[in-house]
């Protein structure tokens with residue numbers, strides 16, 4: 001692989017839900033300013049793996065993680081999870097803005113950080129909305145309730161909310177699966193734009209989407225990382241029989 | 253087994269139902285209708301009865317006056333002399349005694365009985381020279397406002413005339429004008445009012461809510477967001493479920509056996525008090541508050557918690573900035589329901605506070621709530637149905653307003669979340 005700066009380095013990661021092993025000895029590197037797609041059949045552990053990066057699995061009662069994940073060389077277990085989550089943002093499958101104004105949604109994370117300066121907050125809010133390509137649609141109504149936005153706008157608002165904290169990495173778990181094709185293409189365009197500034201990891205069920213937006217693709221099955229490669233090479237010349245079967249739609 | 257099938261003649265009935273089925277159908281519909289009507293008629297009858305009997309008693313005076321009558325005995329001094337005074341009266345109506353300088357009027361007390369009130373006592377009236385206690389005393393009396401005459405003995409031409417509040421104002425004035433001496437007069441403040449019980453009810457509501465809301469909301473937050481699924485929380489949950497099914501009289505027992513001795517030890521009170529009642533009500537209501545609040549927390553989109561945490565908020569921040577504000581309508585609903593229950597509760601309070609109707613309310617003294625006040629009125633030798641109905645009207649109106657409030661809140665809440 002070409003010269004790339006490693007952001008996340010995962011080493012021998014095992015994850016258990018109670019007695020059940022959900023991730024099996026996974027090792028991979030995530031590269032800076034690239035889009036990495038996680039694909040695989042339903043229930044193979046993509047979301048579980050994604051949640052390891054910002055330690056959201058800590059909140060699940062019987063979940064146990066072994067192995068290490070290094071963020072810029074530092075084990076994330078040694079980082080305060082609250083700080084970690086400002087550096088590693090997350091966008092969920094369902095657009096879920098809080099039932100408050102658009103402005104308050106965007107600055108929510110900053111306010112929790114203790115930033116109170118109104119001018120600074122407003123600047124960051126506008127900047128984040130610009131970066132998430134939402135500003136033209138909402139600049140007249142920042143004080144309106146965010147629930148009045150359309151689904152696609154809500155999802156871009158969730159991205160803006162994430163960007164406001166100026167993270168290094170943005171995790172996205174099937175961010176477009178609840179959206180219509182037009183809203184989806186807008187988000188995809190946005191992701192291509194965002195990777196200039198951020199490192200993005202995206203879980204997707206849609207292989208066309210993976211080919212359209214990602215630079216690297218990781219294919220998972222039953223908790224195993226089957227294959228991890230540059231997206232073009234992965235889809236053109238899958239090394240593993242299982243990848244080949246999945247790409248050609250033999251199972252899903 | 254023998255299977256018997258009856259197929260109805262399709263040409264006999266248009267809807268293809270057998271006679272028996274049709275009959276059953278009609279019977280079912282009719283019985284539903286009749287029973288609903290019966291319920292409705294009973295309900296309307298009760299409400300009409302309450303309003304018909306209570307509305308004449310219900311007045312501002314009824315709400316604001318004391319329950320106990322305070323009477324004063326007055327006498328005209330033995331050396332009273334009549335001079336040529338004239339009296340000025342500002343009020344219209346009533347009957348005026350030009351000799352004594354008082355203006356009396358017919359009226360009713362809170363029990364609906366006829367009494368004669370003082371409408372006005374002129375500044376220079378001889379009534380202001382009457383003395384308290386005996387006809388040789390020197391302490392004069394001059395505060396007749398809102399009082400009525402309950403007994404009156406007059407000397408008229410060496411004869412003693414005895415009058416009471418049942419006599420009309422014109423009779424009393426008539427005899428007063430003929431008499432030179434009030435041998436004995438008993439005047440009374442108007443009793444039978446509910447001020448004390450109303451105040452007690454308000455205190456009960458405030459204190460109960462002050463204790464129950466923080467406890468209940470915290471418990472709900474714990475159960476909905478923090479509690480692990482283990483035996484302990486399971487037992488806790490079923491206990492909470494159970495408390496909402498326990499009849500309130502048992503809580504009354506608990507109040508009498510636990511909280512009254514406890515409050516007596518802590519505050520030195522003697523017997524049931526507002527505080528022991530409020531503690532009992534707290535135990536009674538806390539399950540409702542916990543359940544309603546927990547349900548409204550659980551009903552929130554699960555993503556709120558996750559996405560707030562993913563934005564670097566702590567759990568506590570999430571609870572106070574996202575969860576509680578959005579669960580607020582549910583919490584308010586539970587508060588309103590609780591207020592309704594406190595106002596309507598009687599069985600538990602009979603034991604936990606007591607039944608004595610009081611006018612001077614203190615948190616540690618005995619007094620009683622409106623609902624128990626009704627109970628006390630009906631327990632009298634001559635049950636006072638009118639006053640009981642009047643209190644019922646007040647309670648019904650408050651409960652109605654509270655119901656409307658919950659409806660409005662849930663309506664606004666649903667409207668807010670419609671587009672999510």
Ligand SMILES: Nc1ncnc2c1ncn2[C@@H]1O[C@H](COP(=O)(O)OP(=O)(O)OP(=O)(O)O)[C@@H](O)[C@H]1O
Nearest residue numbers: 017022040041042043044045046047048049060205
């Ligand atoms: N909280 C949990 N407790 C126990 N098991 C879980 C939990 N969350 C997920 N699992 C299990 O872990 C496995 C992986 O789940 P995960 O949600 O990561 O799959 P996924 O690849 O994201 O699937 P999908 O494409 O359907 O979203 C599944 O078998 C699932 O049943």
Ligand SMILES: [Mg+2]
Nearest residue numbers: 046047048173
């Ligand atoms: Mg998933």
